[in-house]
Amino acid sequence: MENIMMPEPHRILKIIKETKAEFTFRVQCDAETRHGQFFQLSIPKVGEAPISVSGKGEDFVEFTIRKVGKLTDGIFGLRPGDMLFMRGPYGNAFPVERFENKDLVVITGGTGMAPVKTLLNHFYDHPEICKSVYHIAGFKDIDCVLFNEEREKFKGRFQTICTLDNSEADGYERGMVTEHIRKIPFESFEDYNVVIVGPPVMMHFAAKECMANGVDEAKIWVSFERKMSCAVGKCGHCKINETYVCLEGPVFNYTKAKELFD
Incomplete structure (x- = not known):
């Protein structure tokens, strides 16, 4: 039986510094997403949080993340080539x-x-x-x-x-x-x-x-x-x-x- 709560690893392709506290992470992903949906992002043994999609292409999605806690501290420690765990997309989108x-x-x-x-x-x-x-x-x-x-x-x-x-x-x-x-x-x-x-x-x-x-x-x-x-x-x-x-x-x-x- 499929575990709907199980995240999968996705490779970070690029990290863009937006401000001192916010970075955009481009992650390899070919899942079809609609405008306004979110993914659950996680680091094993650290935590998980919902993050909205801020950009997308044929083989990637982007997340703009603010450094505010334990999980985001961990995500900010990742580099291009590292794996970020994800599940989704979830939620209703803009009509x-x-x-x-x-x-x-x-x-x-x-x-x-x-x-x-x-x-x-x-x-x-x-x-x-x-x-x-x-x-x-x-x-x-x-x-x-x-x-x-x-x-x-x-x-x-x-x-x-x-x-x-x-x-x-x-x-x-x-x-x-x-x-x-x-x-x-x-x-x-x-x-x-x-x-x-x-x-x-x-x-x-x-x-x-x-x-x-x-x-x-x-x-x-x-x-x-x-x-x-x-x-x-x-x-x-x-x-x-x-x-x-x-x-x-x-x-x-x-x-x-x-x-x-x-």
């Missing part, structure tokens, strides 16, 4: 087919840009299937800014706003993402969707600000990750009331997600 031929607004906070980067790349590579893309990317300060190369690329086709919470730098706005939502011309859109990904408090207030600007909550989508220890609905750590986040999420429509925020 890309519902976004096609409409306007799309993507609002991200900090590392919240990682789970939507493949989605942004999809619409960058296929501009004919989306009317327009607006992207607001917020970061704490200039030292926390991620994905410089791709953000610059996105500026060529998307309407982009990059903002720093409480500091200033050339090429960046200042203020929380909520302060810039009013700049999105929602009233001019015939049909559209809004994707919000970041810390729970950021998603909560960004969604509220969108709705204050006339957005129907049913048009809002979030990625809500919470204690997804097993990823297969067995351990119950991620369960909120009757909802298993690992199975029904991490991507939720806001009509459901608004009931899940702690």
Whole structure:
């Protein structure tokens, strides 16, 4: 009988330094993944954690990881050629087919840009299937800014706003993402969707600000990750009331997600 909890080794192909605390790991993998899904990454005898896919190709996936604990300390000690243990992909994805031929607004906070980067790349590579893309990317300060190369690329086709919470730098706005939502011309859109990904408090207030600007909550989508220890609905750590986040999420429509925020 197949053990669905058993991870398999995958070779690290490349490691990209994003900031002092965040690195992107490119790992050999040919599993088919959808935008917004996650894998369980592990090191034997150290631990396991859910990490969203931040990039993908024909024979690789990428994970942008922040060094915050025992497992990530161990992952940061690995080098290209070493093995990283993985199982997945898991979870519901963004409903890309519902976004096609409409306007799309993507609002991200900090590392919240990682789970939507493949989605942004999809619409960058296929501009004919989306009317327009607006992207607001917020970061704490200039030292926390991620994905410089791709953000610059996105500026060529998307309407982009990059903002720093409480500091200033050339090429960046200042203020929380909520302060810039009013700049999105929602009233001019015939049909559209809004994707919000970041810390729970950021998603909560960004969604509220969108709705204050006339957005129907049913048009809002979030990625809500919470204690997804097993990823297969067995351990119950991620369960909120009757909802298993690992199975029904991490991507939720806001009509459901608004009931899940702690």
